[in-house]
Amino acid sequence: MKIEKVGIVGLGTVGTGTLKILINEREKIHQKTGVWIDVKKACDLNIEREFDFDVDRSIFTNNYNELIEDDEISIIVELIGGYTIAKDIIIKALKAGKNVVTANKALIAKYSKELFAIANSNGTKIYYEASVGGGIPIITPLQESLAGNNILSIKGIINGTANYILTEMTEKNIEFEKVLKKAQELGYAEADPTFDIEGIDTAHKITILASLAYGGYVDFEKVGVKGITSITGEDIKFANDLGYNIKLLATAKKYEDEEIEVRVQPTLISQKEILSNVNDVYNAIEVIGDYVGKTMFYGKGAGMEPTGSAVVADVIKLATEDLANNIPKGNYYYNINKELSLRALEKSISKYYIRLNVKDEIGTLAFVTNKFKDNNISIESMIQTCKSFDDNKFVSLIFITHDVLEADLKKSLDEIYISENVNVEKSILLKIDE
Amino acid sequence: MKIEKVGIVGLGTVGTGTLKILINEREKIHQKTGVWIDVKKACDLNIEREFDFDVDRSIFTNNYNELIEDDEISIIVELIGGYTIAKDIIIKALKAGKNVVTANKALIAKYSKELFAIANSNGTKIYYEASVGGGIPIITPLQESLAGNNILSIKGIINGTANYILTEMTEKNIEFEKVLKKAQELGYAEADPTFDIEGIDTAHKITILASLAYGGYVDFEKVGVKGITSITGEDIKFANDLGYNIKLLATAKKYEDEEIEVRVQPTLISQKEILSNVNDVYNAIEVIGDYVGKTMFYGKGAGMEPTGSAVVADVIKLATEDLANNIPKGNYYYNINKELSLRALEKSISKYYIRLNVKDEIGTLAFVTNKFKDNNISIESMIQTCKSFDDNKFVSLIFITHDVLEADLKKSLDEIYISENVNVEKSILLKIDE
Numbered sequence: 001m002k003i004e005k006v007g008i009v010g011l012g013t014v015g016t017g018t019l020k021i022l023i024n025e026r027e028k029i030h031q032k033t034g035v036w037i038d039v040k041k042a043c044d045l046n047i048e049r050e051f052d053f054d055v056d057r058s059i060f061t062n063n064y065n066e067l068i069e070d071d072e073i074s075i076i077v078e079l080i081g082g083y084t085i086a087k088d089i090i091i092k093a094l095k096a097g098k099n100v101v102t103a104n105k106a107l108i109a110k111y112s113k114e115l116f117a118i119a120n121s122n123g124t125k126i127y128y129e130a131s132v133g134g135g136i137p138i139i140t141p142l143q144e145s146l147a148g149n150n151i152l153s154i155k156g157i158i159n160g161t162a163n164y165i166l167t168e169m170t171e172k173n174i175e176f177e178k179v180l181k182k183a184q185e186l187g188y189a190e191a192d193p194t195f196d197i198e199g200i201d202t203a204h205k206i207t208i209l210a211s212l213a214y215g216g217y218v219d220f221e222k223v224g225v226k227g228i229t230s231i232t233g234e235d236i237k238f239a240n241d242l243g244y245n246i247k248l249l250a251t252a253k254k255y256e257d258e259e260i261e262v263r264v265q266p267t268l269i270s271q272k273e274i275l276s277n278v279n280d281v282y283n284a285i286e287v288i289g290d291y292v293g294k295t296m297f298y299g300k301g302a303g304m305e306p307t308g309s310a311v312v313a314d315v316i317k318l319a320t321e322d323l324a325n326n327i328p329k330g331n332y333y334y335n336i337n338k339e340l341s342l343r344a345l346e347k348s349i350s351k352y353y354i355r356l357n358v359k360d361e362i363g364t365l366a367f368v369t370n371k372f373k374d375n376n377i378s379i380e381s382m383i384q385t386c387k388s389f390d391d392n393k394f395v396s397l398i399f400i401t402h403d404v405l406e407a408d409l410k411k412s413l414d415e416i417y418i419s420e421n422v423n424v425e426k427s428i429l430l431k432i433d434e
Numbered sequence: 435m436k437i438e439k440v441g442i443v444g445l446g447t448v449g450t451g452t453l454k455i456l457i458n459e460r461e462k463i464h465q466k467t468g469v470w471i472d473v474k475k476a477c478d479l480n481i482e483r484e485f486d487f488d489v490d491r492s493i494f495t496n497n498y499n500e501l502i503e504d505d506e507i508s509i510i511v512e513l514i515g516g517y518t519i520a521k522d523i524i525i526k527a528l529k530a531g532k533n534v535v536t537a538n539k540a541l542i543a544k545y546s547k548e549l550f551a552i553a554n555s556n557g558t559k560i561y562y563e564a565s566v567g568g569g570i571p572i573i574t575p576l577q578e579s580l581a582g583n584n585i586l587s588i589k590g591i592i593n594g595t596a597n598y599i600l601t602e603m604t605e606k607n608i609e610f611e612k613v614l615k616k617a618q619e620l621g622y623a624e625a626d627p628t629f630d631i632e633g634i635d636t637a638h639k640i641t642i643l644a645s646l647a648y649g650g651y652v653d654f655e656k657v658g659v660k661g662i663t664s665i666t667g668e669d670i671k672f673a674n675d676l677g678y679n680i681k682l683l684a685t686a687k688k689y690e691d692e693e694i695e696v697r698v699q700p701t702l703i704s705q706k707e708i709l710s711n712v713n714d715v716y717n718a719i720e721v722i723g724d725y726v727g728k729t730m731f732y733g734k735g736a737g738m739e740p741t742g743s744a745v746v747a748d749v750i751k752l753a754t755e756d757l758a759n760n761i762p763k764g765n766y767y768y769n770i771n772k773e774l775s776l777r778a779l780e781k782s783i784s785k786y787y788i789r790l791n792v793k794d795e796i797g798t799l800a801f802v803t804n805k806f807k808d809n810n811i812s813i814e815s816m817i818q819t820c821k822s823f824d825d826n827k828f829v830s831l832i833f834i835t836h837d838v839l840e841a842d843l844k845k846s847l848d849e850i851y852i853s854e855n856v857n858v859e860k861s862i863l864l865k866i867d868e
């Protein structure tokens with residue numbers, strides 16, 4: 001009979017979900033796996049909090065060192081978040097010979113190289129299924145189930161808050177600021193929503209997925225990131241009329257020259273695509289492998305119990321793996337000594353949606369279209385709105401391009417944005433995924 | 435350095451895909467996992483066949499006993515299909531202390547109990563990721579990633595042939611027989627398509643998933659199965675007009691009294707649901723867990739390389755697992771000594787679509803609606819077509835019911851079908867999933 005003792009640090013949203021599942025399902029997990037998993041200690045700054053499940057309160061402490069110094073505890077679950085104390089706890093745990101489970105995508109995206117090296121040199125492991133896609137199994141399928149494949153591309157809607165906001169804007173015709181406020185009231189968005197709406201959280205997650213898919217280190221700072229803050233109801237309406245929905249899309253793609261493109265940006269996706277119909281707080285990740293073809297993983301990307309479900313899966317995985325395992329440790333991570341060469345975003349070729357907020361004056365249209373022409377930007381269609389929503393002297397010009405080189409497009413826009421007749425703050429460039 | 439020697443039996447569609455991936459990706463799989471996987475022998479009745487990849491032909495044999503008697507081979511991959519020789523090979527391999535990988539859903543659905551018992555008593559394992567959903571990772575996510583959850587329900591579109599036929603009928607307005615012929619010409623349907631169109635293949639797969647989800651043996655013979663052969667273009671048109679698509683749906687569900695309902699039947703699914711938009715040869719499986727909520731797994735459910743990808747994943751899993759693993763073997767299967775209690779289909783409550791082919795005579799409608807009334811079948815809406823497509827004296831009556839008890843519905847139909855004015859062969863009953 002194998003008993004595995006676990007320590008949890010951080011009993012907030014995810015920590016509470018994890019503790020609940022490990023306690024309430026202890027017997028069932030034993031039936032399924034043959035292992036008893038006991039939470040020996042759980043640590044939080046506030047250990048007076050109430051739970052909606054029975055828990056022996058003697059396991060609580062507010063000093064995480066008690067968990068790390070406990071020789072019986074073999075797995076530390078880090079669920080406090082952030083880069084500082086969380087990192088410190090994980091490093092101490094690994095050095096103490098304990099395996100680690102975390103949901104901390106920010107930390108893994110930025111410091112995986114350092115943390116995995118420490119794990120490797122201590123013969124310990126870090127699992128982080130919950131860090132991407134919350135409850136959706138995606139790390140394990142990518143590492144194991146698709147291991148025979150060369151991953152051609154990954155596309156993901158992996159931030160529930162951003163997706164909720166875009167869904168509400170689309171379905172209820174409400175502007176960004178109002179929906180954001182509603183999302184905060186409902187608890188879908190944090191008090192400081194920057195990471196979610198600026199695409200940073202999404203970038204953390206695609207960094208992790210790209211590393212696993214392409215087997216090397218991705219420098220998070222080099223990932224191209226654009227958020228959703230400047231999308232208007234007008235953009236959504238036009239996109240819908242043209243048969244698209246706008247989603248905050250994370251993509252990772254390998255080119256023939258082995259360069260990897262990793263980016264996050266709002267994107268028009270054809271309504272015929274399943275990804276385009278992933279709504280509200282749901283997440284979905286499409287992975288294309290050379291043998292398996294297109295696969296997709298869908299589910300709740302956040303929340304107490306869905307995320308707890310993924311943390312528990314990692315705990316079970318560690319608990320059922322033989323500690324005397326003789327496979328070289330760390331090979332199921334990625335090669336931390338190999339940095340992937342990230343492709344310059346300017347090299348990418350795509351269709352685009354461009355909305356320019358321009359002065360309603362003779363000559364403006366000609367000026368703009370000439371700049372496009374001079375830079376090889378071929379336009380598929382153009383719409384001029386009668387009146388801009390908020391200013392009677394400015395109107396919106398909307399262009400759909402053919403496939404164009406991003407460098408050319410940037411250059412044309414730089415030239416266009418110089419003009420006093422164009423309001424840069426109220427203009428927008430969105431990718432079209434086809 | 436760990437080297438794992440593998441033997442493959444059966445080099446048809448899936449065997450060829452598996453061999454190709456193991457040979458072409460040998461180096462990359464080693465990079466990812468730290469293990470070298472060598473196909474030492476491969477067996478087929480016809481070992482003269484040509485492959486589109488380089489292979490050392492000295493590994494071929496037409497005698498599978500050579501693989502089983504080879505002490506160096508630790509994993510046997512069975513890919514010949516069927517119940518007889520395949521079963522024999524697997525049993526011999528397990529008894530010889532080898533682990534087994536198979537894609538044989540028919541065999542696992544019917545004989546898992548016997549085969550897993552043999553595996554357990556020999557300290558060996560059988561993996562079968564490819565048996566359900568082809569290339570889609572579903573067995574592993576269900577066994578491992580969702581292990582903390584109690585599975586509330588599973589819904590799957592898991593037969594590519596049936597889904598291709600229904601998609602073509604829907605999109606191109608072609609009748610069943612013609613699409614089936616086309617599917618056979620394109621190689622999507624077998625010469626004998628019975629297993630696919632009668633729902634038997636789908637039933638094999640949902641039997642396997644239900645066992646894993648609910649942790650016990652499911653008697654395949656007791657699974658409710660209905661195929662797609664009597665669905666007409668008229669049904670599809672009416673379903674579409676009402677906002678549904680018709681899919682061959684496999685479902686497994688646990689009721690509060692612990693009874694499990696496992697069934698396969700053509701079902702109207704709201705076009706708003708993602709499952710409803712899974713088309714052509716794609717498969718999708720929706721799994722709802724009590725903690726994780728709704729998850730979905732999507733991809734190609736068949737084909738040489740997608741299915742090979744799943745077989746390779748199992749081979750890698752075995753190759754990287756420590757053979758001296760001290761977890762009780764078999765616990766990641768299900769409890770083979772526990773037979774799940776299957777719920778009588780008559781107990782189920784659902785909305786239904788009923789098409790009755792009736793004589794166009796005064797009184798028929800009253801007769802039918804009275805029988806419904808007498809049996810508590812409450813009707814939500816009714817459509818009478820002007821003319822039946824193939825007989826001027828008969829017309830179609832289409833009913834959409836409210837939620838009704840299946841037993842009541844069966845009884846009312848038994849009473850209706852007695853009438854000479856109703857053509858039973860040309861009538862149909864389809865479930866509505868809401």
Ligand SMILES: NC(=O)c1ccc[n+]([C@@H]2O[C@H](COP(=O)([O-])OP(=O)(O)OC[C@H]3O[C@@H](n4cnc5c(N)ncnc54)[C@H](OP(=O)(O)O)[C@@H]3O)[C@@H](O)[C@H]2O)c1
Pocket residue numbers: 009010011012013014015043044045046062064079080081082085103104105106130131134301302303304307
């Ligand atoms: N929420 C989700 O749905 C979700 C989904 C996927 C991944 N994640 C990741 O999961 C992690 C946890 O997220 P969360 O939403 O659960 O955060 P949270 O609700 O803010 O919980 C963090 C908990 O850690 C406690 N804590 C902070 N510093 C501590 C310390 N030094 N010692 C002990 N406890 C300490 C906090 O206590 P106080 O409240 O008293 O400060 C709080 O209870 C983050 O890395 C997040 O990115 C979250």
Ligand SMILES: NC(=O)c1ccc[n+]([C@@H]2O[C@H](COP(=O)([O-])OP(=O)(O)OC[C@H]3O[C@@H](n4cnc5c(N)ncnc54)[C@H](OP(=O)(O)O)[C@@H]3O)[C@@H](O)[C@H]2O)c1
Pocket residue numbers: 443444445446447448449477478479480496498513514515516519537538539540564565568735736737738741
């Ligand atoms: N095809 C798919 O997409 C798919 C997807 C999921 C699961 N599966 C399952 O995978 C298994 C294989 O399917 P498949 O489509 O690859 O079948 P297949 O193309 O018919 O291949 C079977 C192969 O086994 C050979 N064989 C038959 N008896 C043999 C024997 N005694 N010794 C050695 N070789 C023998 C056959 O040789 P001959 O041709 O010379 O008879 C044939 O090459 C089945 O269980 C199937 O249900 C298939």
